[in-house]
Amino acid sequence: MWHKRITLGLAVLAVLLLVVSGPGTRAGLWPFPVGLGMFGGALLVGLAAAGAAIVALALPRLRVRSAPVLAVALILGAASAAVPLDYIRRVKTLPYINDITTDTEQLPQFSPPKTYQSHFAELQQIGYPDLRPLELALPPKQAFARAAEIARDQGWEVTALDERTGTIEAVVTTRWFGFKDDVVIRIAAAGAGSRVDMRSKSRAGRSDAGANARRIREFLARMDAGE
Secondary structure: OHHHHHHHHHHHHHHHHHHHHHHHHHOOOOOHHHHHHHHHHHHHHHHHHHHHHHHHHHOHHHHHHHHHHHHHHHHHHHHHHHHHHHHHHHHHHOOOOOEEEOOOOOOOOOOOOOOOOOOHHHHHHHHOOOOOOEEEOOOHHHHHHHHHHHHHHOOOEEEEEEOOOOEEEEEEEOOOOOOEEEEEEEEEEEOOEEEEEEEEEEOOOOOOOOHHHHHHHHHHHHHHHOO
16 A cells, blocks of 8 residues: 555656746746756656556556556656656757757847857758758748748747848747747848748757757748748
8 A cells, every 4th residue: 555655646746846847947936956956856756656656566466456546656657757858868869059040151140149159050960951941932021021920929029120131039938947049030032032041049058959940940831831
């Protein structure tokens, strides 16, 4: 009986640590190091719960009495550990950079300008070879209006709109920990249509775990689809 209770308790604790780690940090209830510690704690406690459940399910005496509860603990513990494990996987396998752009030679630039590390271009090409400018049949004015609409629709804080230079700047607040990332979009004439370039840069951390590349892909996909 005690094994079942402890295992289920660990699983519930892992879920709670995971669920409150990010939103609590974003709401200002505690500093980021505390939230990150909770996030890591969800991994450790979740693995402990899943391991304890597996051991109990392997023992006939415990399995007969508590199989449903142990199965629930196994699912909760594994699910709680899976989220931080996936984050660790992305940090380890994706380029260790936090500034992504569709044009590494002529950067879309912020105002005031933000530094771009010279080695980022090579690492980006290795990790995100698919990122490139988007060519649209729309004239620049219409492409600019579409880009501004999509940025607002995604809840970004648009900080600058300059139709003359074709530049849009915005601040994006990440969903989990509430990090602030900076985005700049550049619309330029390209033949009868327009070319869309984008840059997304994290303010915190040296690795973005793929967040900036994913943001650029999603934005350009919406631009291409006309949403």
